[in-house]
Amino acid sequence: MKYAKGVSTPQNYLAAVLENAGNDLKIIEKEIPSLNKGEVLIQLHAAPLNPSDLAMLDGVYPHKKTYPFVPGLEGSGTVVASGGGFMANYMLGKRVACSANDTGDGTWAQYMKVKAGNCIPLNKDLNLDQAASAIVNPLTAVALVEIVKAKKEIGFVNTAAAGALGKMLIKLAKQEGLTCINIVRRKEQVQELQKQGAAIVLNSSEEDFYSQLKETYKKTNVKVILDAIGGEISNTLLTPAPEDATLICYASLTREMMQINPVPILRFGKTIEGFHLAYWTKRQSMVKLLRTVKKAQRLIANDILSTPVQKKVDLNEINGAIKLYKENMTAGKVLIAF
Numbered sequence: 001m002k003y004a005k006g007v008s009t010p011q012n013y014l015a016a017v018l019e020n021a022g023n024d025l026k027i028i029e030k031e032i033p034s035l036n037k038g039e040v041l042i043q044l045h046a047a048p049l050n051p052s053d054l055a056m057l058d059g060v061y062p063h064k065k066t067y068p069f070v071p072g073l074e075g076s077g078t079v080v081a082s083g084g085g086f087m088a089n090y091m092l093g094k095r096v097a098c099s100a101n102d103t104g105d106g107t108w109a110q111y112m113k114v115k116a117g118n119c120i121p122l123n124k125d126l127n128l129d130q131a132a133s134a135i136v137n138p139l140t141a142v143a144l145v146e147i148v149k150a151k152k153e154i155g156f157v158n159t160a161a162a163g164a165l166g167k168m169l170i171k172l173a174k175q176e177g178l179t180c181i182n183i184v185r186r187k188e189q190v191q192e193l194q195k196q197g198a199a200i201v202l203n204s205s206e207e208d209f210y211s212q213l214k215e216t217y218k219k220t221n222v223k224v225i226l227d228a229i230g231g232e233i234s235n236t237l238l239t240p241a242p243e244d245a246t247l248i249c250y251a252s253l254t255r256e257m258m259q260i261n262p263v264p265i266l267r268f269g270k271t272i273e274g275f276h277l278a279y280w281t282k283r284q285s286m287v288k289l290l291r292t293v294k295k296a297q298r299l300i301a302n303d304i305l306s307t308p309v310q311k312k313v314d315l316n317e318i319n320g321a322i323k324l325y326k327e328n329m330t331a332g333k334v335l336i337a338f
Contacts, residue, residue, distance in 0.1 A: 001035050004093035007080045009041070015109030016318045016336075019068040021059025024319045025108075030070075033113045035083030040091050040116050042098055046132035047075035047107035048307070048333045049325045051163075051253060057322070060255055064103045072107030074099050076131035077338075079119060080111075087116040095122045097134040108318065110338050120293055125301040133164075133307040133333055138296040140277050141168040141305060144250065145176055146292070147275070148224050151246070155179025156224040157237060160253060161201065162189040162330045164307055169226070170198050171304045179220050181213075183237075189330065204233060214240040224248065231256035243268045250275040308332035 003009070009032050016025040035041060055061035056071055076097050082088040096119040100106035104113070122131050148156050158169045161182035170193065173180035182193055182201045190201045200220075202212050213236070216222075223245040225237045231254035238247045239261055249258065249272065264270040281289060299305040310332035313321040318336060325334040 001041075002082045002084065002089065002092065004078070004080050007093075009043075009080060009111070013110040014315055015070045015105065016072075016315060017068045018057060018071050021057070021067075025057075025071070025322075027316055027318070030105075030109070032111060035081060035088075035113060037083050038085040038088055038116055039083040039113055040079045040088050040119060041081035042075075042077040042096065042112050042114060042119070043080045044075050044077040044107055044110060044112060044338050045128040046077075046312070046338065047072045047336045048133045049322060049336070050074070050133075050136055050333075051251065051329065052136065054322070054326065055255070066103070070105035070107075070109045070112075072100060072109070072112075072336075074133065074135045075107030075112070076122075076128045076134070077112075082116075085116065091116050091119050091121070094119075095128060095131070096120055097122060097131045099135050108315070108336055110315070120297075123294075123297050123301070126297055129309065129312075129335065130300055130306055132335055134297065134300055136277065137165045137168055137307065138300055138305040139281075139292065140250065140275075141165060141172050142292055142296050142299070143277065143280055144169065144226055144248070144275065145172050145178070147248065148178065148226075149176065151224060153178075153222070153224050155181070155220065155222045156226050157181045157183060157222060157241075158226055159183045159233070159237070160228040160251075161193060161198070162186075163228075164329075164333060165228070167193075167196070168305045170196065172299070175304060179222055181216055181220065181222055204236075210236060210240065213237070217241055226250060228253055230254050230258045232259050234258045235260050238270055238272075239264050241270065244270065246271045246273055248273045248275050309335050311335070312337045 012029040015030045079091040082092045099118045155178040158180050160166045162184045182198050185204050193201045225247040227249045228251035230252035312335045321334045
């Protein structure tokens with residue numbers, strides 16, 4: 001195992017461990033792992049809480065991890081050791097944004113072993129706090145907008161628009177000149193997004209939401225729906241949409257089965273697609289992927305895809321932090337700082 005210049009690691013480190021789905025996390029000491037070729041050891045700086053992390057804690061996120069394990073899908077830090085190989089040695093000593101392996105431990109720990117390919121070197125303008133959330137939401141936002149543009153469409157419906165990713169999509173749509181129909185579920189969220197410059201904001205809790213949505217489709221002719229919610233609202237969004245509309249399911253915040261009336265699909269050429277960031281990245285060329293990553297980092301540094309942080313907490317405060325984030329996810333990310 002090769003260490004970065006001037007770096008030494010302790011024998012043990014602190015980690016938050018999930019023993020079973022739905023349990024509180026336990027803070028334990030773990031031994032610094034050995035590395036295989038192509039792997040690196042990251043000394044983590046910060047890691048966010050994401051909706052996908054909450055799904056993993058509850059045992060409903062599709063993963064291959066075996067209990068007990070350290071949760072956390074993304075984070076930021078410095079590569080302090082390499083197991084050898086070109087990519088791992090290249091990453092040595094670099095500040096990186098990182099994602100966890102499909103198996104094994106995640107980012108809610110002082111150190112993490114991961115494949116070198118899961119690391120993204122940071123440009124000098126990006127600080128480590130913002131880099132902690134530089135993968136899941138920013139790359140998803142850029143990828144989804146690229147998909148809309150590839151379909152040669154004029155805009156999209158932005159569900160869960162008051163959330164961190166939803167707000168990124170609003171800013172990105174404005175930059176790309178795309179129409180953005182924003183869907184929220186509370187009156188105060190409508191006012192908040194309008195203050196931030198969102199032109200079209202609909203409240204799904206209002207009695208006449210369906211008629212408002214139908215009229216908005218007629219005025220805009222938007223044919224792409226980015227659905228992060230699932231459940232009953234998927235059908236509500238797709239049914240009144242124009243002919244040949246496409247609903248792209250990229251999350252399921254309700255954790256309910258998507259309910260779709262087949263008539264719009266059978267009679268009016270409407271379609272349903274899925275998007276998952278990890279699957280999407282595997283299908284991109286290296287050139288396209290590097291271009292997307294560079295674009296996302298530039299937009300983060302320029303405050304277009306930056307992530308608001310409502311609170312930074314110590315690892316020992318993790319269970320309280322999870323409760324805080326669940327109760328007010330639209331207020332910004334909760335960051336675990338190491």
